[in-house]
Amino acid sequence: MNGKEDKTNSSEVLERMSLGELKELRKKLDRAISNYETRKRQQALSALEQAARDHGFKLSELISDRPSGRSKSKAGEAESSGPPAYVNPDNPEQTWSGRGRRPRWVHDALEAGRTLEEMAA
Structure with missing residues (x-):
């Protein structure tokens, strides 16, 4: 057929x-x-x-983590989430305002035994 x-x-x-x-x-x-x-x-x-x-x-x-410390907006612009409250002791360019989801470097530092107080800006 x-x-x-x-x-x-x-x-x-x-x-x-x-x-x-x-x-x-x-x-x-x-x-x-x-x-x-x-x-x-x-x-x-x-x-x-x-x-x-x-x-x-x-x-x-690869799909969930964007490089920490980088803006969601145009590269080089600061995020509008406020001034940094925490700084990565291993890389001072990476900061976090303390609001929103914790960046990977914060999780890693806490797991390594550091405290948020140690990372305060």
């Missing part, structure tokens, strides 16, 4: 189906499409994770 005959036969089959059968077929097709998209998304994610590992990173490190 060639492609043209397949389409004709498929169309004939669909024409003979009741509304309920067509709706059930649509549900099955929607589910199949969703499963396909989920598989493809997982394959892409796995490929990204492998590429990150190949470069010595975890994917979460």
